[in-house]
Amino acid sequence: MMKQKLLSKWTFFLIVFLSYLAAALADTNLVFSALYYTLNILWTIIPVILLVFGLIFVSNIILTPKRIVQHMGKGSGVKGWLIAMAGGILSSGPIYMWYPLLADLREKGMKHSLIAAFLYNRAVKIPMMPLMIYYFGWAFTLVLSFYMILFSIINGLIVGKLAEVRE
């Protein structure tokens, strides 16, 4: 099972590699530009990657499946939602950097709805608000943030229902 999982992940990487090969046949400059862009992103997200795997290390020590189920599992109630939403708002870096941690927490019992709420709240970024205010103003920033938090709950509830139908 684990071997199969690893194989599919390397298959994905191979597909990306082949996409680059195909693109190189059409436009070599585009490929170099994309590779340079990748290196730039990698450089900026290395701290986030370290943070994420650091959190996984800590979570393996303190977050036992029993505790996860207690705080973010079935029956966790409002507290579970608040933890997931705050986690989404406070987390930094690209969304996909957080998949490994969320997959780990889900295996320990975190609800689908709370994972969805966490991911939706990634749109609310407190450190980046000054830039949003600069471009769009205070009113827009506050109204958008309010709706993003509200819709994270709606999103979580719907996704939770849809994802758990067959489980």
Place this chain on the structure above:
Amino acid sequence: MVSEIYRESALKTWSSFKQNMPILLGMLLLISLFIKSVPKSLYSSVFTGNLVLDPFLGAVFGSITTGNPLNSYIIGGELLAQGIGMVAITAFILSWVTVGLVQLPAESLMLGKRFSLARNLVSFLTAIIAAILVVLTLGVLA
């Protein structure tokens, strides 16, 4: 006993790192190739000011492309400067972070196909609804 717990946690973390790095690296390469392939001028030629079509298209663009929220604010700001409507820009910003077609294969592998499809579909629809509500609310407040 305590050192055994730390050792076990380190081994689990290393295993998680080995499993996820090919996807994360592939993801980054794919996003970069996509961003570099789409010319910035394309964004401004698509939006026409239609109240229904613009948020839909904004959400479509935001869903295909992806990345740090910071980039969506900068692109949104540039689109605003070029006269694109606020409802399209809002849908674009919302879907940029909450929906990701490029990262869908990675999300499916890590969080499950059913969950990923449901989450992206619902996020796409709510991005359009939320964008319209944001603009309507701003209109009422003004």
